[in-house]
Every structure is written in structure tokens, then in C-alpha cells.
Amino acid sequence: MIWRVVATELVEEVLQRRLIAAAVVLAVVHLLLAPAAGAASLGYQARGVLAVGLWLSTLAGLGGAVFIGLQAVSGALDDGTAELALVRPISRGDWVAGRALGVAVACVLWASLVLAAWLPVGIGYGWLQPGLVAVWGALCLQLCLVGAWALFLGSLARPAIAAMAVGALVFAGVFADEVLLYASEAGAAARVTSQLLYAVLPDLDLLDLHAALVHESAVDIAGLGWSALYTACTAGILVSLTSRVLERRDLRTAA
Amino acid sequence: MDVRKQWPGGPMLLRGLSFDLAPGEVVGLVGGNGSGKSTAMGIAAGLVHADSGQIWLFGLPPTDPESRRGLGMVPEGSHLPPSSTIRRYLARMATLSGGGDVDGTLARCGLTGLASARMGVLSKGERRRVLWAQALVHRPRLLLLDEPFSGLDAESREAMVDELSARIGGGMAVLATSHRREDLDALGARLVPLERA
DSSP states (O other): OHHHHHHHHHHHHHIIIIIIHHHHHHHHHHHHHHHHHHHSSHHHHHHHHHHHHHHHHHHHHHHHHHHHHIIIIHHHHSHHHHHHHTTTOOOOOHHHHHHHHHHHHHHHHHHHHHHHHHHHHHHTTTTOOOOOHHHHHHHHHHHHHHHOOOOOOOHHSSHHHHHHHHHHHHHHTTHHHHHHHHHHHHHHHHHHHHHHHHHHHHOGGGGHHHHHHHHTTOOOHHHHHHHHHHHHHHOOOHHHHHHHHHSOOOOOOOO | EEEEEEETOOEEEEEEEEEOOOTOEEEEEOOOTTHHHHHEEEEEETSSSSSOOOBBTTTBTTTTTGGGGGGEEEEESSOOOEEEEEEEHHHHHHHHHHHOHHHHHHHHHHHHGGTTTBBBGOOHHHHHHHHHHHHHOOOEEEEEEEEEEEOOOHHHHHHHHHHHHHHHHHHHHEEEEOOHHHHHHHHHEEEEEEEOO
């Protein structure tokens, strides 16, 4: 019950404050891009333009997930809304768990919104395929993973600093494969460090299925399942760490 | 008892603060800027950890969630989610506290007509009244007030003093801070001075 109340507060806050308006803007951008797809004379050019649309959706989705995750803890501590909840008879761990639940729900809703913003274009050009469900699922996982990192890093720093840290982490995740390649050729100590780094870095490429949809290639469902398991484990660890950090923090900076 | 707190890199703010508070009693922490009034309030609410000393709320340390079951707090700033309506917010706060009287509190704080308004559009005085309402909605046994009357007009201030007096008469204890000695005098507070660091 406590988790639900705390989660509802966050979902209401982030959706009403920014995300619905952002989804409308995104839909307009997609519609402006649509004529470009129509003007393309060759099939692969149209596919390219549609892929750009889906890539934009993913990018907007990730930006929204960072915002949601930061608002969950860092934002609430920064603007003081956390204070009034935490003087109630609830533990900080329960509050963090409720906010994390809110991040997950908000990320799923946001993933749905960014894909819905693209749908009119997709339907208009006949790109509505069953694989879209897998793309939606993978996008939800991507956003939840990034949201969990933002939640955790937000417990350590002010929102602006935490946002930069999440951005740096996601960027570093692009090189996860290179880290693994290095691990295979490095000495024992460096191998362990590299493998640990590979496990920690969020490799979002593994969850990016929009290219598969546009080029009508098969979706690796088993791989998606493993990615879902990885996301759930990582998010669980990050939420637990956030709770521990918050238990030790002073929640008022006024001196 | 003998509570001490020093913020990292800052001066020792609280140097052995000690007092007790009985049901129906009002204690006022007085001191200038930087004397540690808000820090002391944060420690009492379980938001800030004391460096040393013992604090008990209803027989439990304030870090124990159960100790906060009878606690209400009006903070100095305006800490309200802008997209929520007043009624929904109070209902949520009441649920987190284990239950409360939302409609009665709205009426007593003069917010019935604004119950469906989003908090982002409220004036400063109206937001202060919502802060009072969230602190009173679950009928607390101990109320923490940090500069409670700032931002309230004379009429609202008088109404809040009347509401507080009635509740204090009913056994509610109050720990308050204020720059204005007359605010604490209006509540009949026993004063505890804090030295400026």
C-alpha cells in the first residue's frame, strides 16, 4: 500500500509535469519527418527515414527515463517534497522502493507514449508489424535500466551532476563490447576488472531492436529474455544501494 | 539529551542541546540565523542524524518509523508537488500516516474551496496553509513547526493559533522555532535559547 501511494505520486508528477507535453512535441516531429519518407524513391531510403524516426523515439525515451529516475530521489530531495513523506511512519527503504516502482511504471508509460507518437507515421507507411511489440518491450527494459541508474546516482548527487553522470555511463556503455574484447586478451587482474566493468556498464545496444523492425529481420527473443533478467537484477541491486545510501544521508541541508 | 551536530566543513551547530517535552506542552527554540534551529528540528523529525546524544520520540529513536506515527511537521520552505491537487495530496499524506480526516482538515485550514486546485497555482499563503493541513491531517500528538507563521496573513495566522491552542489543550505537544518571539509567546511556549555558532 505504501509503495503504491509513493509510486503513484511520482508517476503523476512526472507525466503531468513534462512527459505528456514532450510526447506531443515528439509526435509533431515524426509527422514533419513523414513527408521525407514519402519523397524517398527507393525502399531502403524510406526504411532509413523510418529508422531515424524510431531512433528519435529511443533517444527521447532515454532522455525521459533520466528525468524520471532523477526526479524520483534526487529531485524530491532537492525540492523538499521527500521531507514531508519521510516524517511519516515509513522507512526510507520503503520510500525508495515506492519511488523505484514509480520509476518502472513511469518508464513503461513513457516508452508507450514515445512509440505511440511514432505510430501514425508507421501506420501511414505500412510499417505496423508484430515485431513492434518486441521493440516496445526492449524499449521498456532500456528505459527501466537507465531510470534505475538515474535513481541510484541521484541519491549521491544533485540532479544536474547526477544527470551528467548518467549520460557518461550510458555513453561508456557503448564501448562495453570493446571492454569485453580487452578482457579476453588482458592479464588476470585486468581481466577480472574488465569483466566487472562489462557487467556494470549498461549496454543498451543489446536492447535496441528498432533496426530489426525496420529491416524485417528476426528478433532474438531468447536474448531479449536474458536482457530482461539482467535489467531486473541490476535494477534490484541499484534500488538496494539507493536505499542504503539514503539511510545514511542527512536529508536537510539547512544549517 | 546532550545532542550535538556539526555539518561537514561547518561550525559545531548544536553543543549539548537538551530538553524534554510533555503532552500539551509547547517548547520554542529561539536563536538567530545559523544557531541550528532547523537542524534541531530535522534531528527531532528523524531527517538528520545527530553526531552524538540521545533523542527519544514516544520512547523510540526518531530514526524508527514507528516513532513518527504521531508526528506532524510544518517545514520552513514550501515543499509541495505542483501537479497534485490539495485533496489528493492530503489523502496521500493521511494514508502514509495510517489514516486521517481529509475533509475536516481542509475545512479547519480554510482550504475547502481550493480542494481541487493544483498546488502549482497556489499563492504563497495558500501553500503555507496546505503545509499546515498536511501536518494536522492525521491528528498528530507532536507537532514540529519551523517558522510556522511566515507567509501567512493576519487572519490565517489567527486561525492557526486558535486551531493549535485547541489541539494543545487536547494534549498535543509542540516544538516550534521562530525568529519572532511574539509568535512563540502567542502559543505560550517555554523558550530554549540556541547560541549562534
